[in-house]
Amino acid sequence: MEASRTAAHQHQFDSAAQQYEASALGMWVFLVTEIMFFGGILTAYVVYRSLYPESFAHVSNHLSLPLGAFNTVVLIGSSLTMALAVHAGQLGRRLQIVVFLALTMLLGSVFLGIKAYEYHHKFVEGLVPGPLFTYEGADRGPAQMFMCLYFGLTGIHALHMVIGVGVLAVILAMAWRGRFSAAYSTPVEMSGLYWHFVDVVWIFLFPLLYLLGRTT
Numbered sequence: 001m002e003a004s005r006t007a008a009h010q011h012q013f014d015s016a017a018q019q020y021e022a023s024a025l026g027m028w029v030f031l032v033t034e035i036m037f038f039g040g041i042l043t044a045y046v047v048y049r050s051l052y053p054e055s056f057a058h059v060s061n062h063l064s065l066p067l068g069a070f071n072t073v074v075l076i077g078s079s080l081t082m083a084l085a086v087h088a089g090q091l092g093r094r095l096q097i098v099v100f101l102a103l104t105m106l107l108g109s110v111f112l113g114i115k116a117y118e119y120h121h122k123f124v125e126g127l128v129p130g131p132l133f134t135y136e137g138a139d140r141g142p143a144q145m146f147m148c149l150y151f152g153l154t155g156i157h158a159l160h161m162v163i164g165v166g167v168l169a170v171i172l173a174m175a176w177r178g179r180f181s182a183a184y185s186t187p188v189e190m191s192g193l194y195w196h197f198v199d200v201v202w203i204f205l206f207p208l209l210y211l212l213g214r215t216t
Contacts, residue, residue, distance in 0.1 A: 020186055027190045031197050045149045055142035057213030068210040071111050078107035079199045086192040089185030097175040101168050108165045115158050160198045167191050
């Protein structure tokens with residue numbers, strides 16, 4: 001990290017260290033806004049869950065625990081490969097940056113593929129909120145609310161994953177062209193912060209949606 005602060009800097013900064021600190025500050029400010037964004041939706045989920053605990057627990061059993069658990073392992077693996085990419089960037093190892101970024105993108109794509117399969121399965125089961133919602137039972141209203149929050153939370157998270165894969169594709173192309181070295185790998189580090197944030201969000205979503213109150 002210290003090495004990246006000695007890189008040549010843009011004219012608007014007094015030094016490379018200031019440039020690095022500005023980049024890091026900007027990313028952290030962005031992540032704070034993301035925390036507030038997800039925090040609002042998660043608060044809505046917690047409120048409705050406290051109002052309809054039994055209904056939410058019942059309909060949550062329609063979510064696939066094996067698929068959710070597997071996706072959790074996939075994302076933890078992607079955090080590892082992303083951390084290795086950042087480390088390779090700090091050491092100026094171009095090929096390793098490319099390989100680890102490619103692995104991170106692959107794992108992210110696997111996660112998205114599984115999530116798409118889950119969405120399709122919910123469509124087949126008639127659990128998509130709206131006119132196609134065919135869930136039967138006295139708790140139909142709360143059940144539909146749970147599925148609205150499920151699709152909202154996981155859908156927004158998936159969108160962040162798609163954006164993350166796109167960002168990593170750009171960083172990978174830059175790494176392939178030799179844009180990074182031991183003296184400058186700030187974009188790799190900042191994209192790593194974003195990716196880890198998205199992974200941490202899922203660590204909260206998985207137990208709240210798949211595990212809380214589960215009976216089977």
